[in-house]
Amino acid sequence: MSTALDDIVVLDLTRTFSAALSAAFLADFGAGVIRLDLLPAEGGRGGARSAEGWNYEADLVHRNKQSLALNPGTEQGRKLLVELLAKVDVVLTDWQIDELQDLGLDYAAVEKQRPDVVYGRVSGFGPVGPDSDKPPIDELAAARTGMMPIVQQPGEPPVYTGAGAMHSTVLLAFGIMTALVHRQLTGEGQCVDTSLFAANMYGASLDLQAFLAIGHGDRLLNPISRKDVSNPMSGSLYPSSDGRWVTLTMPDTDRWWPDLAEAVGIDADDERFNTHDKRCEDNRLALIEALEAGFVRQPGAHWRGIFQAKQMSADVIEQFDYPAKDPQVLANRYIMELDHPSFGAVKSLGFPLFMSETPARLERLAPCIGQHSGVILQELLGYSQDAIYQLTSDGVIAQ
Amino acid sequence: MSKKALEGIRVLDLTVWFQGPVSAQYLADFGADVIKVERPQGGDQARGVRSIKSLEIGDWNQYFLVINRNKKSIAIDLKKPEGQEIMYRLVEKSDVFLSNMAPALLEAWGLSYDKLKEINPKLIYATNTGYGRFGGVSKPSFDMTVQALTGIMARLGEPGQPPIYLGMGSGDAFGGIMSAFGIMLALYQRNRSGEGQCLDASLYGAQLYLAAPLLQSFLAGNKGTALQQSRKQVENPLWNLYPGSDKWVYICEPNSDERFALLCKALAADELAGDKRFGSAELRTEHNEALIAALDAVTSRSSHGDLMASLDAAGIVASPVNNLADVIKDEQAWQNNYFMKAYCEEVKREVDVRGLPVALSKTPGQINTLGPQLGQDTEILMMDLLQYEWDEIEAFKAKGAIP
Numbered sequence: 001m002s003t004a005l006d007d008i009v010v011l012d013l014t015r016t017f018s019a020a021l022s023a024a025f026l027a028d029f030g031a032g033v034i035r036l037d038l039l040p041a042e043g044g045r046g047g048a049r050s051a052e053g054w055n056y057e058a059d060l061v062h063r064n065k066q067s068l069a070l071n072p073g074t075e076q077g078r079k080l081l082v083e084l085l086a087k088v089d090v091v092l093t094d095w096q097i098d099e100l101q102d103l104g105l106d107y108a109a110v111e112k113q114r115p116d117v118v119y120g121r122v123s124g125f126g127p128v129g130p131d132s133d134k135p136p137i138d139e140l141a142a143a144r145t146g147m148m149p150i151v152q153q154p155g156e157p158p159v160y161t162g163a164g165a166m167h168s169t170v171l172l173a174f175g176i177m178t179a180l181v182h183r184q185l186t187g188e189g190q191c192v193d194t195s196l197f198a199a200n201m202y203g204a205s206l207d208l209q210a211f212l213a214i215g216h217g218d219r220l221l222n223p224i225s226r227k228d229v230s231n232p233m234s235g236s237l238y239p240s241s242d243g244r245w246v247t248l249t250m251p252d253t254d255r256w257w258p259d260l261a262e263a264v265g266i267d268a269d270d271e272r273f274n275t276h277d278k279r280c281e282d283n284r285l286a287l288i289e290a291l292e293a294g295f296v297r298q299p300g301a302h303w304r305g306i307f308q309a310k311q312m313s314a315d316v317i318e319q320f321d322y323p324a325k326d327p328q329v330l331a332n333r334y335i336m337e338l339d340h341p342s343f344g345a346v347k348s349l350g351f352p353l354f355m356s357e358t359p360a361r362l363e364r365l366a367p368c369i370g371q372h373s374g375v376i377l378q379e380l381l382g383y384s385q386d387a388i389y390q391l392t393s394d395g396v397i398a399q
Numbered sequence: 400m401s402k403k404a405l406e407g408i409r410v411l412d413l414t415v416w417f418q419g420p421v422s423a424q425y426l427a428d429f430g431a432d433v434i435k436v437e438r439p440q441g442g443d444q445a446r447g448v449r450s451i452k453s454l455e456i457g458d459w460n461q462y463f464l465v466i467n468r469n470k471k472s473i474a475i476d477l478k479k480p481e482g483q484e485i486m487y488r489l490v491e492k493s494d495v496f497l498s499n500m501a502p503a504l505l506e507a508w509g510l511s512y513d514k515l516k517e518i519n520p521k522l523i524y525a526t527n528t529g530y531g532r533f534g535g536v537s538k539p540s541f542d543m544t545v546q547a548l549t550g551i552m553a554r555l556g557e558p559g560q561p562p563i564y565l566g567m568g569s570g571d572a573f574g575g576i577m578s579a580f581g582i583m584l585a586l587y588q589r590n591r592s593g594e595g596q597c598l599d600a601s602l603y604g605a606q607l608y609l610a611a612p613l614l615q616s617f618l619a620g621n622k623g624t625a626l627q628q629s630r631k632q633v634e635n636p637l638w639n640l641y642p643g644s645d646k647w648v649y650i651c652e653p654n655s656d657e658r659f660a661l662l663c664k665a666l667a668a669d670e671l672a673g674d675k676r677f678g679s680a681e682l683r684t685e686h687n688e689a690l691i692a693a694l695d696a697v698t699s700r701s702s703h704g705d706l707m708a709s710l711d712a713a714g715i716v717a718s719p720v721n722n723l724a725d726v727i728k729d730e731q732a733w734q735n736n737y738f739m740k741a742y743c744e745e746v747k748r749e750v751d752v753r754g755l756p757v758a759l760s761k762t763p764g765q766i767n768t769l770g771p772q773l774g775q776d777t778e779i780l781m782m783d784l785l786q787y788e789w790d791e792i793e794a795f796k797a798k799g800a801i802p
Contacts, residue, residue, distance in 0.1 A: 004588040017612055029584055048616060056619035060611065126735030127758070135716065139638075143649040144731075146723035147566050152556055157630050158640055158647050158720045159555055161565045163573070166609045170576045175757035177583035178429050182404040182762055184590045191760040198737050198756035201726075202576070205421075205753055206454060206462065206568035211723035212738065212751040213461035220455060221722045226561055231453040235543060237561050245553075245562050249541035251451040252444070280452040313539040317562045320550035320617040320625040323607055332531030334607045335618065347618040352608040353581045354532055356512075357596035358588050 003030020004358040008180065009380070010090040011036060012065060013105060016136055018165035018196075019094035019122050020061040022172045026090070027064035028351060028360040034084070034376060035062060037369045039071035039398055045369055054343045055366065062366035069370030069398040072103050076396045083381050085110060090176055091119045094136050107191045118183060120176040120192040122168050127193045138165035141196035146211070147204040154223045164200030171199050231280050232287040233260065237317075239292075244300030245317040253279050256312065263306045264294025338362065370398040403430020404762035408586065410495040411436055411486075412470060413510075415443045417542070417568050418527050418602060419499030420466040421575030426495070426582065427469035428755060428764040434489065434780065435467060435771065439474040439802040442773040443467070454567065459745045460770075465752050467770030468741065473781075474774030474802050477508040481800035486510065488785045490518045494589075495582055499527035501537065512597040523585040524597040527578050531601045542570040545602045550617070550625060551610040558627045565609075574605035636683055636690045637662060640720065643703035647720040650710070654680045658715075665713035666706075668697045727751065741766045777801050 005026060012023040012035040020035075027033040037045075047057035068084075071077045081103060085091075091110060093100065100106040107119045124141055125131040134140065139160055142148055148158035175192035183189055201208055211220045219230070229236045233250040240246055250256040253276050261268035268274070272283045279287050295303065300316040307314045323329045324347060330337070336350040351360035377383040377397065391397045408431040412423040420435075420443070427433040437443055448454060448462040456462060473489075476482040486508075490496060496515060498505060505511060505526075512524045526532070529540025543564050546552055555563035578600035585598055607614060616624045633639050637652040637659060652658040656679065663672035671677060671693055676686040683690055698706055703719045710717045721729075732738050739754035755764040781787045781801070795801050 002592075004584045007591065021611065025580075050619035050621065052620070054619055056615055057612075060615045125731050126737065129731040129734035131731045137651050137716065139649050139651050140716070140718040143718040143720045144726065144729065146721050146726035148649075148720050149647070149722050151563050151566055153560055156557055156560055157642075158649075159563055160640070160649070161551075161555060161563075161569075162612060163565050163569055163609055166611060167573055167576065170573070170580055171757045174425065174576055174580040174583060175759060177580060177587060178404050179759050179762075181583055181586050181590065182759070184587065188761060190762065192757065193760075194757040195735070197731065198735065201732065201737050201753065202572055202756045203569050204566045205572050206417075207566060208723060208726065209461050209465055209753050210455045210457070212727050212753070213459060214455060214457040215727070216724075217455055221724060230455075231451065234451070234453040235564065235567070239561075245547075247543055247547050247562075247564075249544050251448075251453045253451075276450075276452075308538060311538045313541050313544055315544040315547045317547040317553050318550055319553045320610075320614055323549055323614070324618060326548070328530055328534035328536045328603070329607065331534035332601070332604060334531065334604045335614075349608065349611050349615050349618070352577055352600065352604040353584075354599040354601075354604075355581065355585065355596055356598065357594065358584070 002358055003361070004355070005029045005031035008032065008090060009034065009088045010092055011084065011088045013091065013093035013095055013100070016094050016165070017057070017061055018138070018169045019092070019172065022122070022169045023092045024061050024063050024065060025169065025173045026092070026176070029358065031090070033065040034088070034372070035065045035067050035367070037067050037069040039069050039395070041069060041369045041398070045366065052343055054340065054346065056348065058366035060349055064363050065367055066372035066376060067367035067369055068373050068376050070373070071396055074394070074396050076391060076394070078104070080381070080396070081105065082113070085113055087380050088117065090180070091117060092172070092176065093120070094122050096133070096135070111189070114189065116183060116187055116189040118176055118179040118189050118192060120172050122172050123193065123195045125197040126195040136196055138162065138196045138200070141200045144197060145200035145204055146208060147200070150207070150221065150223050152223050154225050156223070163203045164196055167203045168194055168196050168199035171202070227288055228285070229288065232284055232291055233279065236288070236291070238295035240295055240300045240303055240316070241297060242299040246295050246300065246303050246314065247317055248314040250313055259310045259312060263310070264291060265297070266290055266294060336362065340365065373397045373399040401765070402762045403765070404759055405429045405431035408432065408495065409493040410434065410497060411489055411493050413496070413498040413500060414527070415499065416445050417466065417571035418574040418578070419497060420445065421572055422527065422578035422582070422600070423470065423497055424466045424468060425576065425579040428766065429759070429762065430765070433470040434776070435470045435472045436486070436489070437472055437474050437773055439476050439774065442472070442474065446773065459743050459750060461752070464743065464745070464770035468752070469765070469767055470771055471776040471780065472771035472774055473777045476800050477510070479798060479800045481795055481798045483509045485781070485785065485795065485800060487518050490515050490522060492784055493519070493522065494586065495523045495525065497525045497578070497582065502526065502528060503537065516595060520595060521589060521593065522595040523582055523589060524595065525578060525582050525585070526597070526599045527574060528599055528601045530603045532599045540602050542568060542602065546570045546606050548603065549606045549610050550614065551606065554613065554625055554627055556627050557629050560627065570602060570606045570609065573609050574600055574602045577605040577608070631688055631691050633691070634684050634687060636687050636694065639691060641694055641698040643701055643706050644699055646703035648698065648703055648706050648710070648717050649720055650715065650717045652716055654683055656680070659683065661713055662715055665709045665715050666697050671697070739766055741769055743769055774802055
């Protein structure tokens, strides 16, 4: 089966998990992603390892990529970078501007040589403004975005979720694809910028947009107790008898009330709760108490059975072991079982997108540093075996 | 007016609530001609968000109007054969069909992929299902009930506390950008091959990817990543949240002797700098609880403003933990167009909206209008785009296919 991006070559200049994953995402759909591993490569391939030594992080964020290990401190290394730029369609980076400038890989320099390149960069806080030079650390961006003080229960410390970094992964990939579609039609390249700050803002969009519109409101500035939730049937949390939590999203309470009331043992005609306004305003706190008392009578499995049978928009809150075993997850390849050459049968994150004609595929796991230096120089840049041998022995490249 | 990246791309946006609409919003921001297809009675349920009480709404319906900006609206009753006939003509003239309705409902309305690709083989047919196309699960899906299954909620917060939702709309927003990315991939491929395809960006699949760093660690055998972990026990106390007397600050430093010495100096905490328990990276990890408690005691004596001034002066990487009132005034956000102003018909004034989180230098994206009135473009689209005669339009109205 064909892939969507097999006519695209991407130069991957990334350091963070989220940006490296963005390049891997393009590789999953067939782009030829060349990861530049700078020499000297101290400590080998970075990434978190399992107890057995599996670099599971690299095998996710660098899957389907090739590695070119190159020493940019040499004249020949710099020449190779220029030759490489002549062959790429996309540059994808999370480096700081001064680091890029040092290697002649900043947008201004790249554009001069290759105006048709799509140059995607994720920064910490955006390309302009007083904080444009701050490092791309997601915790810093998340702390600035306003959600950390309000997602937890009152009195608890702020919570960092990591969702913003992952949002930046897909924002950058989307921006690059949009620019590539524009380039297909016009031949024109351009610079694509996103940031961890922007990504955190979009991850928190509803509360943030609400505050932008309203401009005040204690309930948007402080954590809301789960016993004071605005709609007892939507966004609410109740403990079941085995300690597992149940959550409901039934914003249209009229539609769901009869089924829910019956399930938890409340009379659907109870005069305290028989209209939407009574449920969500007049007797809101009483309904929260009543649902709490109802849900705590049975274990999580009981509630899942009822939600399933009645096709209700509610579920039990699970830990990671649930998706790891969920047949639905495996059927859709959201998690894959794969045969690792060194570690045998392992499970790894799969592909969040289904495409009928150009599906994502796993062609290879993370490359070793310099694994493809030779083949890239030979096939992409037209070097002879002798020249490649010489560059290797001179320490310009490693393979 | 600047160029638009997606000029000439027409998108049929048969979506409701949040994930689907925000996906099409990204395409509309970059210049695609997005036609929102709505039922004549009430339209997208999100138009009624005011009455559900789950979300704070000001004097204008920001929930609906922002994610449906730059779109047109056509009202069609798809339960009627005449409505389907109009839809088919729209499909002929479009590049993308996007829906987050249940696949069974689309099938019942004659809008399956098999049917629509007969009409237009170049069509990109995108769905946002709840749980994916395979495996058979089809119960109603909302952001939080799907997030519940991924395991990401259960591991947040201090041990013993309830699970934590990542924020209203967090999973939908992520599913939305995922879907927009998928559509762009398919458009790129179609421009090469001349052929369309169908794709699905489900809420479950997106939210599992959202958990990637942690879920991948769990899959590799690190069972602890599934569990709540206290900030009082993080391995590197130099990368942690600390309380000021008013707001918290987030300190993000590697666990090195040099940075620890600098931090102690910035906080005027000489007693910690000289404490033998904290004399090396290993010792700081071994005595993490004691060090965090000691740092808590120091930081909580000062306001976050004073803390940040000292930390900044010393070159310690840190940020105040801001609230939404701080964010909406954040100069960095405004200068980068993460917030923008747009005219709102509903209240006849400029309002502040989420702007453009990704910028393209030559085709930067725009906000021209906020969300459309229900069916506001029905007649003009019927005449200009679909080229129906006025008497045909009258006949459709008489049958109730359009209002």
